[in-house]
Amino acid sequence: MKFIPPANSTQTTLLAYSSVRDYVDVLKSISLHAGYDTPETCLNLVTDGALVGEILRAKDELVSSRLKYVIVIGIGGSALGTKAVYDALRPSSGFATGSVTPEILFLTTSHPGKLEEVRRILESLQPDEFILCLISKSGTTLETISNFEALARYPSVRSALAARLVVISDDNSQLFRESRAKKYRTFAIPRPVGGRYSVFSAVGLVPLAFAGFNIEALTAGARGVFHSFCLTEGVENNMSLVSAAVAHDQYKKGARVFDLFVFSPELESLGKWNRQLIAESLGKQIVKGETRSPIGMTPTVSVATDDLHSVAQLYLANPCDRYETFLSVAHSVRDANRSESAETVFLADKSLGRTAFEDITPAIKSAVISAFVQNGNAVSEIIFERVDEVELGAFMQFRMIETMILGKLLGVNAFDQPNIETYKKETRKILGL
Amino acid sequence: MKFIPPANSTQTTLLAYSSVRDYVDVLKSISLHAGYDTPETCLNLVTDGALVGEILRAKDELVSSRLKYVIVIGIGGSALGTKAVYDALRPSSGFATGSVTPEILFLTTSHPGKLEEVRRILESLQPDEFILCLISKSGTTLETISNFEALARYPSVRSALAARLVVISDDNSQLFRESRAKKYRTFAIPRPVGGRYSVFSAVGLVPLAFAGFNIEALTAGARGVFHSFCLTEGVENNMSLVSAAVAHDQYKKGARVFDLFVFSPELESLGKWNRQLIAESLGKQIVKGETRSPIGMTPTVSVATDDLHSVAQLYLANPCDRYETFLSVAHSVRDANRSESAETVFLADKSLGRTAFEDITPAIKSAVISAFVQNGNAVSEIIFERVDEVELGAFMQFRMIETMILGKLLGVNAFDQPNIETYKKETRKILGL
Structure with a gap:
């Protein structure tokens, strides 16, 4: 670049x-110690090898060649970064030919028509053909939660949650705590990292990795910029x-x-x-x-x-x-x-x-x-x-x-x-x- | 509304x-006599029964239940109005399920990837399964003409032009005159009507009618607004x-x-x-x-x-x-x-x-x-x-x-x-x- x-x-x-x-x-000093204590430390996400490792292990368990759809249920900062990378890189941008597997579908706003379309797709699938990513920093985002709960009313979705739901939220949210208690798979968004700065947290990396994109290259590109920011004379x-x-x-x-x-x-x-x-x-x-x-x-x-x-x-x-x-x-x-x-x-x-x-x-x-x-x-x-x-x-x-x-x-x-x-x-x- | x-x-x-x-x-006086002599007379397009009749006759000849794709080759005012109506009304907006027939595909900018996708679609079709609408007011719009000529290099497209190409342009353009000479089907855009005011001319009505939308209702809605503009006390x-x-x-x-x-x-x-x-x-x-x-x-x-x-x-x-x-x-x-x-x-x-x-x-x-x-x-x-x-x-x-x-x-x-x-x-x- x-x-x-x-x-x-x-x-x-x-x-x-x-x-x-x-x-x-x-900002430069942030690179000197890992971890997240200020909003600016979101810049450290791209050196968080543990996070990438955890995501790739989850991918090994959840993703097979049978996976057809990754459903992102999230809005604003919980969806825009993932969509940016997805739309830039999916081979078939614009027309419905040569469709890639797996596709990412985004459920952002509360839209009855889109909800119905996703429901119809899910009903035609076996559980190992889809993954649901429920993404909300606060755990209370109205559109996100209502999309999720509306989808979960359908028995075929409800019965798949234990195996196919991934919840990504602040580990202090009630959503996160309940998800842990219910033994859903969870990823924490570090508390100081805001939604619009969260693309390199699990928010962006989980759905992108599941859908087959190279998150190590994504974070490497970002790391290069951060390093040269810190070191350029x-x-x-x-x-x-x-x-x-x-x-x-x-x-x-x-x-x-x-x-x-x-x-x-x-x-x-x-x-x-x-x-x-x-x-x-x-x-x-x-x-x-x-x-x-x-x-x-x-x-x-x-x-x-x-x-x-x-x-x-x-x-x-x-x-x-x-x-x-x-x-x-x-x-x-x-x-x-x-x-x-x-x-x-x-x-x-x-x-x-x-x-x-x-x-x-x-x-x-x-x-x-x-x-x-x-x-x-x-x-x-x-x-x-x-x-x-x-x-x-x-x-x-x-x-x-x-x-x-x-x-x-x-x-x-x-x-x-x-x-x-x-x-x-x-x-x-x-x-x- | x-x-x-x-x-x-x-x-x-x-x-x-x-x-x-x-x-x-x-503006009010425009409704008193049909025809197009000033840019403002684009408002008369919605009372042009002859135009709608001509389009519906062309539809009778060109469109059968086998039609799958209407390809709009046009940019700016030659595409935006059609796309506005199409995106608002096609049942499946956003996701690739329940796809409608016929679909409208838009070739707007000069984009090798999109051109290739359209070409691949066209190669899989019989001539009666598609219609090409080449739309340019001036007849010289660079992206439009280059998309058309690039597509027409493929023998399967070239051989279908006589039957399946519709050219929509100013009747004073060289494109229009050559199209007439070659006996392609043509529709004229009235000279005083500018691109961004042309949605109710053949520019918008032809592809929308071919794709199954109700252009009589579209113009009736517009006519209602124009009438009440003229008559409201x-x-x-x-x-x-x-x-x-x-x-x-x-x-x-x-x-x-x-x-x-x-x-x-x-x-x-x-x-x-x-x-x-x-x-x-x-x-x-x-x-x-x-x-x-x-x-x-x-x-x-x-x-x-x-x-x-x-x-x-x-x-x-x-x-x-x-x-x-x-x-x-x-x-x-x-x-x-x-x-x-x-x-x-x-x-x-x-x-x-x-x-x-x-x-x-x-x-x-x-x-x-x-x-x-x-x-x-x-x-x-x-x-x-x-x-x-x-x-x-x-x-x-x-x-x-x-x-x-x-x-x-x-x-x-x-x-x-x-x-x-x-x-x-x-x-x-x-x-x-």
Whole structure:
């Protein structure tokens, strides 16, 4: 993975670093001792060999070649990271052909239609053909618990729970304690690790490992980023720090929309994982006496080239209120003299007959980035060598470190979510819970 | 469909109306004579009985019970409206069970993997099992043409073109003229109708009709909205006008993000259709001498309840820069005394055993809307009676009329897209086209 900041970002980085030097040192020191005592220690998850070992042992026991479906029952941070990796890597993204085994199905919101579909699938299966992962940090997430309990009303599901249910929760939750008492298989989420920072805990690693993805490569990619964050000499070469500094600079200059423009449709879900990380971590209010000052930026995900035909007119006409980051996959350069030629159906397309199909999106990408730069936009670029577990793990760890530093630069707590309690309480009141 | 503006919107509406009275009269007068001479006359598409008749005759000839796939080759306005209706109405949204026949597959961007998947599907089919819809207003859209020509290189596709290709384009395009000469089946998009306003032209109606959706109900829903726009007495009761006035008021008060929060995952694509309409129509620059003043708002789509666990913290902490519209489907009120009860797996969930699963999302919706209102957000609500062609058609026509009026209020041309030409030219230069 490569990160290319806007030109002349060194001064911006040095300035930002001078105000968060202590915090950067705190983050670096996390790598020195294993374990979880602060929210930031989620960065240690990727060096937790015991966790990976425990998951792979569970996989040995639960997963055979007969496994067809891993059902993730979870929402928000309990699903977005898993979905990001799954959508990026499953061979058949988009169309229903060449379907992979095992598939991951996500039961996120309380949706009668989706519940019914999952129920119908489960009824057609033998117990060793599915695994249910019930994932809730608090153990009380309304949608998650209601999906699970509604599914468990069906006898064929209920009778399989003892063998095929895996519960992933804070070990202090009532859900976790009851699950232990009932002898369900459990994985603990370390208490200080918040939902949106939990992709490298059992939350993400368990379903991904069961579905056949390489979680050792995923954590290795993330570990590489954390190591180079800790060891890179020269702050101007420290990717996560530079990225946070540039983002902060853009915010100070008035950018209130942070757009991630992905040049592969498969990476849209990765963008949505990142969107939660930014929105929940940085969208806050700073309270001083009677005054509440809102802080934060709206994270958006755009998908090329489709969204060039949707939002690009706006983005290019309104350059100032948006900070644009392009995420793409490296494209091998072709021989320009190659003379592939095919007869086109329409004469109007004749010149296209000499163009390789795979060259089109990279050409559009180059043209679009120039247009944004010429337009006065500050533009960053992230380039994956290829789409695999290593690069995805690297991206996610990079963004988590960046978000922590950016939170510090903005003066907000990047780990709480104080403004969503009211509606949750009101919901329970309406339902009489 | 019901539209509920924020409280006390009458004054706002009257004020806005006084400045666009003439334009509103122009829009109303469109219904008085059929045909297409200005961009606004796209509103007449829904009274074009000849068009619907022509499409249904083509359907009679091309569609039998053997049809399995309608392949839409198109991007932006050539695909988003069709996808909005398709994703909202296909029974199996999300999971690969109970798959409907015929399915619509969308080839939008130039993506080698998706192209290969479609090719593999087509190779397994007899010609009467698929229809190709090649859709491009200009006839030169790079992704669309390259997808089509790449697909047409395969002999099994090439040999089926004469019988199974439908070309939908401006009748002035070279693509259209060549298609006529080659005797392919063609449908013309009226010249003044722009891509993002073309869902009720052949662009949307042809693939939807072929795939079995009720295009007469779709246009009837839209017609109902247009008629009531023309005939409603009292501007404060004129839904499209009130909606435009409220949006303009929010813009003047500083809202730069317009979020559509849909309470059904199936409606996300409808939100994305709306996002293009807003972004391309209203994201502009007003040029006065040397000065270019950007105008426009970033349209976003949020999906409940998933995104409550992603972006709601930001939205509730930063109420001022966002105008929120909630789109949901009416929920039949249940008997509160009903005593459905089921034993839960976990004691912690005991009280949930008395809660009907279908009541959860509506309860969350009520709680969320109260939280936004208490928070000082201006909130609008759109409520569908049910999700069907009538309501979808009504919503789309409503949003198109609203966008035209809002464009006039903002002082921009809602029908051009001047800022995306540069990157398109640059792309062709890079590819040597």
